[in-house]
Amino acid sequence: MRLRVLVLISSIFLMSCGIEKKANKAFILGKYQNSIDLYKKVVSKNANNGKANYFIAESYRLSNRPKEAEAYYAKAGGKGIDKDSVQFFYAQSLKANGKYAEARQQLDEMIKSTSNNALKDRAQAERNGLAYLEQLNEKTSYYRVKNLELINTPSSEYSPVFLNNELYFTSSRGNDKVYEATGTPFTDIYKVASRGAIVDVATVAPLPAGINSSSINDGCITFSPDGKTMVFAKGNSGKRKSTEDVDLYISRFRNGVWSDPIMININEPGAWDSSPAFSPDGRTLYFASNRKSRGRTQISYGGTDIYSAQMDTRGRFSRVRNLGPEINTPGNELFPYMAEDAKLYFASDGHPGYGGLDLFVVKRANGKTVIENLAQPVNSSGDDFGIFLFRPDRGFLTSNREGGKGDDDIYTFVNEDPNLKVVNYYLQGITYTQDKEGKLQILPNTRVNLLDGKGELMQDYVTGDDGKFLFRVYDNEDYNLVGETDGYLVKRQPYTTKGRGVDPSTLKDLITNVTLDTILVLDKIELNKIFALENIYYNYNRADIREDAAKELDKLVQLLIDNPEIKIELSSHTDSVDTDAFNLNLSQRRAESAVKYIVQNGIAPDRLVAKGYGESKPIARNTNPDGTDNPVGRQKNRRTEFKILEIGVIPKSLQGDEPIDDEEDKYFNEGN
Numbered sequence: 001m002r003l004r005v006l007v008l009i010s011s012i013f014l015m016s017c018g019i020e021k022k023a024n025k026a027f028i029l030g031k032y033q034n035s036i037d038l039y040k041k042v043v044s045k046n047a048n049n050g051k052a053n054y055f056i057a058e059s060y061r062l063s064n065r066p067k068e069a070e071a072y073y074a075k076a077g078g079k080g081i082d083k084d085s086v087q088f089f090y091a092q093s094l095k096a097n098g099k100y101a102e103a104r105q106q107l108d109e110m111i112k113s114t115s116n117n118a119l120k121d122r123a124q125a126e127r128n129g130l131a132y133l134e135q136l137n138e139k140t141s142y143y144r145v146k147n148l149e150l151i152n153t154p155s156s157e158y159s160p161v162f163l164n165n166e167l168y169f170t171s172s173r174g175n176d177k178v179y180e181a182t183g184t185p186f187t188d189i190y191k192v193a194s195r196g197a198i199v200d201v202a203t204v205a206p207l208p209a210g211i212n213s214s215s216i217n218d219g220c221i222t223f224s225p226d227g228k229t230m231v232f233a234k235g236n237s238g239k240r241k242s243t244e245d246v247d248l249y250i251s252r253f254r255n256g257v258w259s260d261p262i263m264i265n266i267n268e269p270g271a272w273d274s275s276p277a278f279s280p281d282g283r284t285l286y287f288a289s290n291r292k293s294r295g296r297t298q299i300s301y302g303g304t305d306i307y308s309a310q311m312d313t314r315g316r317f318s319r320v321r322n323l324g325p326e327i328n329t330p331g332n333e334l335f336p337y338m339a340e341d342a343k344l345y346f347a348s349d350g351h352p353g354y355g356g357l358d359l360f361v362v363k364r365a366n367g368k369t370v371i372e373n374l375a376q377p378v379n380s381s382g383d384d385f386g387i388f389l390f391r392p393d394r395g396f397l398t399s400n401r402e403g404g405k406g407d408d409d410i411y412t413f414v415n416e417d418p419n420l421k422v423v424n425y426y427l428q429g430i431t432y433t434q435d436k437e438g439k440l441q442i443l444p445n446t447r448v449n450l451l452d453g454k455g456e457l458m459q460d461y462v463t464g465d466d467g468k469f470l471f472r473v474y475d476n477e478d479y480n481l482v483g484e485t486d487g488y489l490v491k492r493q494p495y496t497t498k499g500r501g502v503d504p505s506t507l508k509d510l511i512t513n514v515t516l517d518t519i520l521v522l523d524k525i526e527l528n529k530i531f532a533l534e535n536i537y538y539n540y541n542r543a544d545i546r547e548d549a550a551k552e553l554d555k556l557v558q559l560l561i562d563n564p565e566i567k568i569e570l571s572s573h574t575d576s577v578d579t580d581a582f583n584l585n586l587s588q589r590r591a592e593s594a595v596k597y598i599v600q601n602g603i604a605p606d607r608l609v610a611k612g613y614g615e616s617k618p619i620a621r622n623t624n625p626d627g628t629d630n631p632v633g634r635q636k637n638r639r640t641e642f643k644i645l646e647i648g649v650i651p652k653s654l655q656g657d658e659p660i661d662d663e664e665d666k667y668f669n670e671g672n
Helices: 002-028 032-045 050-062 066-073 083-096 100-113 117-136 547-562 580-600 631-637 662-669
Strands: 143-147 157-163 166-171 188-195 218-223 229-234 247-254 273-278 284-289 305-311 317-322 333-338 344-348 358-365 368-373 384-391 394-399 409-415 422-434 440-442 447-451 457-462 468-473 478-484 491-496 511-522 530-533 566-573 608-614 640-647
Touching (some): 002 050, 050 066, 083 100, 100 117, 157 218, 333 384, 422 478, 530 547
Parallel strands (some): 218 273, 273 333, 566 608
Antiparallel strands (some): 166 188, 422 468, 447 457, 478 491, 566 640
């Protein structure tokens, strides 16, 4: 009898080990639902198995089901399992279930006990976020939210996009094949005829094969403003020969049909790249990715971050940029959306919120970025994400909050704020150059960059034959316009919207567009061409660089940085007061002093030559014809200039162009 019991215990033990081995393998492969099902068999025999509970909880969390993870984090533990991370994610699960007091208690305990500073900082941020919710709930909300019941099913519907009286969305309806990571059916992209939030449910239909694929998750679609370019995400099937994770694909509408989708060049191998969204002008693509840090411009802040990429007129993408730590956190940021009023919306579980994903809006105020939680009823203790506005005061969002029809549901909302007024500011201009007579001539094919007050690139534009460019700008901010084209000096020109804004309280219409005008004049690069520097003044008989002169020389430093291929002569000139020898010596000292200042500010000495000309090259009369003094002429002669001595080749280390994917380049050249 005793032997029989030992054999039975041994068999159960071996069976349990076999199940745990399979469960762990499924977890490593990202087949989280399989892992959950297998580990639950272990837990059914031992409810307090800390390791099994841990992997069930982690599987729920990593497949975006934090609510279900709560009960299992409560029992998670054991050898090799980090207690602090368990407690942190347990608190997040409690918050996802609306148990804010319990979540606060877990965070307080963890903050006191942990030696993991990074996790401690995240816990403190979560703790501060819970306190922030109390303040947020005291604010008046003008939003009304309603379930769009006609298109929601017991399956998942999410990521709504409205275009040309059609509502596009992602859904797992009608699919009996299951994705092993989540245990839910694969998703496809659908569309339905719609007048705003009034849908004709009889017209619901999936997009054609080629866009949707069998046994692959397709979803999260976005369109260019003209509706002729589509970017969407296509997921991993779980099969060995499929892509490693989720990637972005692009398709063009040609001859009445969508072209075969191709993977775009901004995807990162092995990474999750999804939830794309075009900017209103179609020149920027925003998306979310869990790619690792790579170089100065691709720093990952943890989880999924939001990135941007620029699209040129030929449909090619380049210059992928992380949107930075003001928006991205150690948590997850995804589902970006840029509204017509240039406000960026996104979902996050890293910024202070109610639990799971919350919806946030990025606002600019006096050149600063402000992140604002949209509060209840837009947000809930569930996941709230995938927002889209078809008018400034109404739109769609996605939520799996209590009371829905299925997993994720699409909701419609309206903003009834009586003071809601949208003012859109645009800066339009024309690029010019001067002909030999000094007359302005349109300069086509010029790249114009718009930089913010910190020098960060905001937008860029390549002018056509008309030389025109257009940027979206904001009230009460300072900018720099930078123009560049082959054969011309890069031109950097300040522009400010300060004092040019309108008072929204005086407006009657919901939307007001304000267009501002400017011009940008570029100078041709020519050997021995002379440029005058304005306002370079010196004290009498002195060569020291004054504060006002330093500001002007700083502009020359920037010009030399922007144009690394040129070598210049910096010359100083005087009027005819005093002797020739005195003036020659004084001007040489002043030229050398200016060159020294420029070198001290980072310009290589071999790119500069100091030359004093004294009074030998006047550009105006020092005296009048009757011999009397001519103060205006003398002032013109007391000048500082620079002349282009050499035009070299820009070093490769200073060239910033990023390579374009050959296959995609070939695709977009077809038929052009």
